[in-house]
Amino acid sequence: MFVNTSPRYEILSEDALEVLDKGWKRLVSEIGIEFMSPWALEMLAAAGQKVEGDNVKFDPEWILEQVAKAPSEYQVHARDPKNTVTIGGKNMVFSGVYGPPFAMRGKERGNGTMEHFRNFTKLCQVFPEMDSAGGVIVEPDDAAMDSRHLDMTLALQTLTDKIYMGNVVRGENAEDCLNMAGIVFGGREVLETKPVMISLVNCNSPLRWDDRMLDSMKVYCEANQPVLLTPFLLMGAMSPVSIPATLAQQMAEAFAGIALVQLIRPGCPVIFGSFLSNINMQSGSPCFGTPEAAIGLFASGQIARKYNLPFRSGGGFTSSTMPDAQSAYEAMMTMMPTFLSGVNWVMHTAGWLEGGLVSSYEKFIIDIEILRMLQETFKPLEITEESLAFGAHEEVGAGGHFLGAAHTMERFRTCFYRPLLSSSDNYERWMRNGGHDAAERAGIIAAQKLEEYEEPAMDPAIREELEAYVVRRRKELGD
Amino acid sequence: MFVNTSPRYEILSEDALEVLDKGWKRLVSEIGIEFMSPWALEMLAAAGQKVEGDNVKFDPEWILEQVAKAPSEYQVHARDPKNTVTIGGKNMVFSGVYGPPFAMRGKERGNGTMEHFRNFTKLCQVFPEMDSAGGVIVEPDDAAMDSRHLDMTLALQTLTDKIYMGNVVRGENAEDCLNMAGIVFGGREVLETKPVMISLVNCNSPLRWDDRMLDSMKVYCEANQPVLLTPFLLMGAMSPVSIPATLAQQMAEAFAGIALVQLIRPGCPVIFGSFLSNINMQSGSPCFGTPEAAIGLFASGQIARKYNLPFRSGGGFTSSTMPDAQSAYEAMMTMMPTFLSGVNWVMHTAGWLEGGLVSSYEKFIIDIEILRMLQETFKPLEITEESLAFGAHEEVGAGGHFLGAAHTMERFRTCFYRPLLSSSDNYERWMRNGGHDAAERAGIIAAQKLEEYEEPAMDPAIREELEAYVVRRRKELGD
Numbered sequence: 001m002f003v004n005t006s007p008r009y010e011i012l013s014e015d016a017l018e019v020l021d022k023g024w025k026r027l028v029s030e031i032g033i034e035f036m037s038p039w040a041l042e043m044l045a046a047a048g049q050k051v052e053g054d055n056v057k058f059d060p061e062w063i064l065e066q067v068a069k070a071p072s073e074y075q076v077h078a079r080d081p082k083n084t085v086t087i088g089g090k091n092m093v094f095s096g097v098y099g100p101p102f103a104m105r106g107k108e109r110g111n112g113t114m115e116h117f118r119n120f121t122k123l124c125q126v127f128p129e130m131d132s133a134g135g136v137i138v139e140p141d142d143a144a145m146d147s148r149h150l151d152m153t154l155a156l157q158t159l160t161d162k163i164y165m166g167n168v169v170r171g172e173n174a175e176d177c178l179n180m181a182g183i184v185f186g187g188r189e190v191l192e193t194k195p196v197m198i199s200l201v202n203c204n205s206p207l208r209w210d211d212r213m214l215d216s217m218k219v220y221c222e223a224n225q226p227v228l229l230t231p232f233l234l235m236g237a238m239s240p241v242s243i244p245a246t247l248a249q250q251m252a253e254a255f256a257g258i259a260l261v262q263l264i265r266p267g268c269p270v271i272f273g274s275f276l277s278n279i280n281m282q283s284g285s286p287c288f289g290t291p292e293a294a295i296g297l298f299a300s301g302q303i304a305r306k307y308n309l310p311f312r313s314g315g316g317f318t319s320s321t322m323p324d325a326q327s328a329y330e331a332m333m334t335m336m337p338t339f340l341s342g343v344n345w346v347m348h349t350a351g352w353l354e355g356g357l358v359s360s361y362e363k364f365i366i367d368i369e370i371l372r373m374l375q376e377t378f379k380p381l382e383i384t385e386e387s388l389a390f391g392a393h394e395e396v397g398a399g400g401h402f403l404g405a406a407h408t409m410e411r412f413r414t415c416f417y418r419p420l421l422s423s424s425d426n427y428e429r430w431m432r433n434g435g436h437d438a439a440e441r442a443g444i445i446a447a448q449k450l451e452e453y454e455e456p457a458m459d460p461a462i463r464e465e466l467e468a469y470v471v472r473r474r475k476e477l478g479d
Numbered sequence: 480m481f482v483n484t485s486p487r488y489e490i491l492s493e494d495a496l497e498v499l500d501k502g503w504k505r506l507v508s509e510i511g512i513e514f515m516s517p518w519a520l521e522m523l524a525a526a527g528q529k530v531e532g533d534n535v536k537f538d539p540e541w542i543l544e545q546v547a548k549a550p551s552e553y554q555v556h557a558r559d560p561k562n563t564v565t566i567g568g569k570n571m572v573f574s575g576v577y578g579p580p581f582a583m584r585g586k587e588r589g590n591g592t593m594e595h596f597r598n599f600t601k602l603c604q605v606f607p608e609m610d611s612a613g614g615v616i617v618e619p620d621d622a623a624m625d626s627r628h629l630d631m632t633l634a635l636q637t638l639t640d641k642i643y644m645g646n647v648v649r650g651e652n653a654e655d656c657l658n659m660a661g662i663v664f665g666g667r668e669v670l671e672t673k674p675v676m677i678s679l680v681n682c683n684s685p686l687r688w689d690d691r692m693l694d695s696m697k698v699y700c701e702a703n704q705p706v707l708l709t710p711f712l713l714m715g716a717m718s719p720v721s722i723p724a725t726l727a728q729q730m731a732e733a734f735a736g737i738a739l740v741q742l743i744r745p746g747c748p749v750i751f752g753s754f755l756s757n758i759n760m761q762s763g764s765p766c767f768g769t770p771e772a773a774i775g776l777f778a779s780g781q782i783a784r785k786y787n788l789p790f791r792s793g794g795g796f797t798s799s800t801m802p803d804a805q806s807a808y809e810a811m812m813t814m815m816p817t818f819l820s821g822v823n824w825v826m827h828t829a830g831w832l833e834g835g836l837v838s839s840y841e842k843f844i845i846d847i848e849i850l851r852m853l854q855e856t857f858k859p860l861e862i863t864e865e866s867l868a869f870g871a872h873e874e875v876g877a878g879g880h881f882l883g884a885a886h887t888m889e890r891f892r893t894c895f896y897r898p899l900l901s902s903s904d905n906y907e908r909w910m911r912n913g914g915h916d917a918a919e920r921a922g923i924i925a926a927q928k929l930e931e932y933e934e935p936a937m938d939p940a941i942r943e944e945l946e947a948y949v950v951r952r953r954k955e956l957g958d
Binding site (some may be wrong): 006007009011012015016019020022026027031032041054055066101109125141187204206207208213235236237238239240241242243244245248249252280281282283284285286287288290291292294299315319320322323324325326327328329330331332333336340350354355357366369373374376377381382383385387388389390392393394396397398400402403405407408411412413415416418419421422423424425426427430437438439442459465478 | 485486488489490491494495498499501502506507509510512513532533577588595607611683685686687714715716717718719720721722723724727728741757759760761762763764765766767768770771773774778794798799800801802803804805806807808809810811812815819834836845848852853855856861862864866867868869871872873875876878879880881882884886887890891892894895896898899900901902903904905906909912916917918923
């Protein structure tokens with residue numbers, strides 16, 4: 001697990017934070033938030049909030065009381081206890097891309113399949129830098145619609161021993177996920193004190209939580225599983241063309257959602273989510289890795305810390321259709337701010353291409369390289385008398401070189417970051433090695449890593465029970 | 480000119496800064512610095528420093544007194560006064576890649592030529608984000624060795640009206656540069672109060688200033704032209720395999736050089752330079768865009784500010800041989816820290832490829848995109864009541880969209896960053912447009928921009944005098 005002990009980069013003044021506070025308070029109290037599930041409206045009305053139709057006008061102080069009930073730090077347990085993570089504080093947890101309908105490998109771009117799903121899941125298991133494959137690392141179009149959550153969950157549970165995410169398509173799917181987690185972790189009741197799954201609940205922005213998401217959320221909250229509440233904000237479409245307005249809206253939506261979670265189960269673990277970018281105002285397409293997204297990330301992290309909430313944002317975003325230069329500078333343009341603002345739960349860390357429509361093997365490896373570089377950059381720098389290596393200077397003197405110095409010889413294996421993908425070969429050597437660009441080399445590395453993959457051991461009885469559950473439920477679902 | 484009003488990212492504690500201070504003081508006083516020019520040794524001896532052979536052991540307190548004479552902020556004047564820049568403070572000035580012997584365009588990689596030199600210089604003139612073409616944007620192999628500084632200076636003076644850099648190959652070249660600047664700016668004596676040229680003086684690290692650089696430096700200092708003193712530190716070769724040791728060495732070398740400058744001419748403008756990366760310890764190749772370089776940049780900026788010195792570092796570094804994904808994430812890996820540490824004079828901003836051996840047209844455009852994105856990211860964010868766009872929410876309500884909102888319509892042209900190179904086209908549209916990756920599109924943009932280039936006007940009498948000077952001097956130099 002990566003702990004980011006470096007300073008945070010903060011751009012908001014106290015005055016700016018106050019303006020934003022006034023902003024979200026005005027939104028929740030004067031315009032209100034819509035909740036599309038009747039049970040949610042009933043609960044909020046019973047808690048004294050003003051409900052008219054689907055609209056709820058909130059007392060902002062009540063929201064803050066609710067938000068204060070959310071824990072600022074908690075564990076999510078993995079099948080292998082050494083992969084258990086802590087969410088919140090200085091911890092950063094990294095999970096794979098989530099949701100792409102397509103997969104791309106080399107020049108081949110096609111529908112997602114279970115084979116691709118399994119491959120990407122294996123890649124997340126292989127790389128120690130990744131803490132989770134996430135949930136829907138690619139949408140498997142060849143699996144039956146109503147039961148594919150079973151196939152995906154089985155793959156996540158068996159191909160990795162890291163944490164994973166719960167399915168949120170319907171409340172019924174959430175029940176299946178909890179039942180399957182119960183099989184692996186020794187009973188559903190165990191999960192109550194030992195959360196194992198994070199679930200992504202997106203706001204149907206602006207200012208609306210839909211019933212599908214809310215119903216899944218309720219199932220997870222009642223079982224004390226962490227929920228990640230994320231306003232889905234592409235400025236210009238789902239929010240005004242203004243970063244401050246979007247930040248205030250993000251607070252209004254997320255805080256209202258968190259308040260409901262705490263009403264369902266006080267103390268239920270949550271994550272304050274931010275997915276904030278903008279559309280291209282000339283074409284309407286979503287843009288990723290933009291300056292606006294980086295600014296939003298710096299500001300959102302600061303807001304999450306102000307309210308002691310674990311924070312989700314970031315990822316290897318890009319609009320590019322290929323694992324080219326654009327895909328790389330856009331990914332870095334979001335990932336470095338992800339570290340600078342100390343994001344606790346990083347979704348879409350690796351594999352994201354084409355605005356999230358594609359899971360790319362090559363981009364996955366590029367993103368892992370970026371992740372490794374940044375983990376190295378944001379680790380503590382020890383500056384001590386000894387680190388000044390005065391003896392090496394005495395040995396080498398002026399005009400010499402340190403290649404053979406004793407200080408160097410003792411440290412040369414581990415003194416610097418060793419890249420996975422980047423080449424520093426000179427031109428001649430690079431040509432001799434095939435003259436491959438980074439994307440081609442990334443494809444080769446992905447294939448090698450899939451070769452090296454080993455399935456983590458699982459008690460055969462548990463495995464059998466999981467498979468039987470999937471068979472039975474698939475039948476019940478008519479697939 | 481770009482003013483970076485955003486906060487700086489600082490990673491060194493007061494304790495760490497003190498350890499580093501002890502470190503450089505011990506180096507200059509116990510090991511000493513070598514100066515390979517007799518005049519420098521004489522001056523330093525006369526100033527009371529201990530000279531033995533080429534080695535000078537310094538009193539660190541004397542060095543600090545000298546360093547304190549350097550101005551923290553000053554102007555460098557351009558032919559067009561609107562392109563005059565301020566070095567120091569919150570200002571960031573961007574210049575082109577410096578020194579590559581090769582040029583690359585598309586798949587063609589070959590020796591640098593004057594045609595390439597002129598093309599890259601024109602590209603720096605065309606893009607308003609660039610403040611300078613720098614000095615040796617590519618080494619023109621087809622121009623005679625002894626007189627090519629004349630060709631390059633003439634190109635820089637006539638093809639751009641921005642600031643440029645002085646040649647440092649020999650003291651005689653520096654004299655030529657001053658004479659040619661005198662022609663453009665109304666006499667050499669004018670330059671004394673109105674500096675027009677920055678010159679790059681690299682330390683022959685470890686701990687040695689060579690005679691070629693020192694002799695050029697002296698010419699520029701005597702004419703009150705700013706000099707940029709840069710320890711050239713690839714850890715593992717020119718400095719120990721330790722970031723703290725390298726930071727202390729950087730201070731020792733730069734401060735000793737600055738002390739000499741202030742002895743030549745008290746108050747002469749300088750820049751504290753940092754060029755700090757590492758070698759690959761397995762192959763010995765230099766690596767760029769590394770975690771170590773980013774950490775070094777954060778720390779070096781903080782050190783420069785502590786001593787009130789204008790700071791040079793950063794650039795679009797990469798080891799990659801191609802304008803591929805690696806070249807882009809490595810460039811961003813240095814350029815974002817360049818902004819975070821508020822570098823005042825950014826060399827190698829655009830065009831750097833293959834560890835600085837190649838000036839690349841495509842990489843130039845990629846770097847300009849990165850530069851534009853970061854200039855947008857680090858501009859002030861105004862958070863006011865009005866910026867919250869409450870009226871837009873009243874208009875749109877829950878579950879709607881902001882595409883047609885009045886607030887959007889009033890702002891859609893300028894509300895977001897508009898990319899130069901990045902595409903957010905969907906896959907089908909991208910394919911219809913030719914299916915070009917970012918490098919291919921960059922090549923197309925470079926060609927367009929060279930088409931659009933217009934030579935800035937120059938008084939024909941000045942032009943004639945410059946050309947006559949070049950002809951005469953070329954003859955004298957025997958080329």
